[in-house]
Amino acid sequence: MTTIPGPHDLAKTNRIFEKDVSEKGDYSALERVYTKDARALPPGAETVHGRENIQAFWKQAVAAMGIKSAKLSTVDVQAFGDILIEEGRAELSVSGTDARVNVKYIVVWRQEGGAWKWHVDIWNAVQ
Amino acid sequence: MTTIPGPHDLAKTNRIFEKDVSEKGDYSALERVYTKDARALPPGAETVHGRENIQAFWKQAVAAMGIKSAKLSTVDVQAFGDILIEEGRAELSVSGTDARVNVKYIVVWRQEGGAWKWHVDIWNAVQ
Numbered sequence: 001m002t003t004i005p006g007p008h009d010l011a012k013t014n015r016i017f018e019k020d021v022s023e024k025g026d027y028s029a030l031e032r033v034y035t036k037d038a039r040a041l042p043p044g045a046e047t048v049h050g051r052e053n054i055q056a057f058w059k060q061a062v063a064a065m066g067i068k069s070a071k072l073s074t075v076d077v078q079a080f081g082d083i084l085i086e087e088g089r090a091e092l093s094v095s096g097t098d099a100r101v102n103v104k105y106i107v108v109w110r111q112e113g114g115a116w117k118w119h120v121d122i123w124n125a126v127q
Numbered sequence: 128m129t130t131i132p133g134p135h136d137l138a139k140t141n142r143i144f145e146k147d148v149s150e151k152g153d154y155s156a157l158e159r160v161y162t163k164d165a166r167a168l169p170p171g172a173e174t175v176h177g178r179e180n181i182q183a184f185w186k187q188a189v190a191a192m193g194i195k196s197a198k199l200s201t202v203d204v205q206a207f208g209d210i211l212i213e214e215g216r217a218e219l220s221v222s223g224t225d226a227r228v229n230v231k232y233i234v235v236w237r238q239e240g241g242a243w244k245w246h247v248d249i250w251n252a253v254q
Contacts, residue, residue: 039214041231043170043251047202047214075174081208085235085247087166087174104168106233106249108212120212122233124170124251 005116010086010109013116014072022062022070027055034121035112041122054121066095075104083119084109090123102126132243137213137236140243141199149189149197154182161248162239168249181248193222202231210246211236217250229253 013033020029030051034040040048040057048057061067069092076087085108092101105123109116140160147156157178161167167175167184175184188194196219203214212235219228232250236243 041214041233041251044254046253047231080210080237083207083210083212085210087168087247104174106168106235106247108233108235110207120214120233122249122251124168124249126173127171 005084005109009116010074010077010084013118014074014088018070018072021058022067025062027059030055030058032115033118035110035117035119038118039120041120043124065092065101068093068095082111084116089126132211132236136243137201137204137211140245141201141215145197145199148185149194152189154186157182157185159242160245162237162244162246165244165246165248168247170251192219192228195220195222209238211243216253 017033020026034051040054071091073089078085090103103123107118108120110119147153161178167181175181198218200216205212217230230250234245235247237246
């Protein structure tokens with residue numbers, strides 16, 4: 001039987017992405033965020049398969065976009081059997097501008113080794 | 128017990144979107160494509176909630192973009208309990224150009240009234 005996590009469990013993983021990855025640049029922390037065979041579907045690029053490739057993707061994307069921080073907010077969570085579907089918003093701070101980039105996303109969550117992680121991650125611009 | 132559909136069942140629904148909706152402009156056919164409380168997350172816009180609003184969205188989006196046809200291809204399907212996660216590609220033909228617009232998408236499928244339909248639909252550009 002799968003234990004459905006509360007908002008706190010999702011928030012814990014999302015904080016790893018905010019603090020360790022986007023602010024501190026610790027891409028090894030993505031091991032605690034994405035499942036091993038996760039997929040990420042960034043706008044303007046092909047699908048990225050597997051956690052190692054996703055780590056490489058974020059490393060170059062943060063540098064290329066000059067991302068200084070990312071703030072994730074959960075809008076809605078639906079549980080289906082042993083997965084969760086999260087809809088959320090990300091607010092990105094980017095170097096050289098005070099403007100924020102607003103993104104909306106869908107993340108499919110799955111348990112791996114007892115922890116809830118991102119199994120499918122796709123996003124696009126709000127405006 | 129949920130019956131997991133084969134590729135043929137998904138293809139049947141996807142063909143409704145291709146033929147009835149994008150080619151013939153029959154937006155009432157979206158009742159057979161999206162669940163009643165579906166969500167669509169188009170790039171460059173806010174999330175669209177509910178089938179009626181999604182019908183209105185597609186009507187204006189097809190007109191605004193000059194979409195003549197859409198060809199959907201399933202890349203991958205994963206079943207989780209009573210839902211399916213489809214990754215796919217859409218090739219859009221647009222008025223006034225021979226160029227194709229290539230899109231990748233994630234659709235969460237759910238059963239409604241015995242039929243498999245799109246419950247969450249999000250996409251972004253490939254390039």
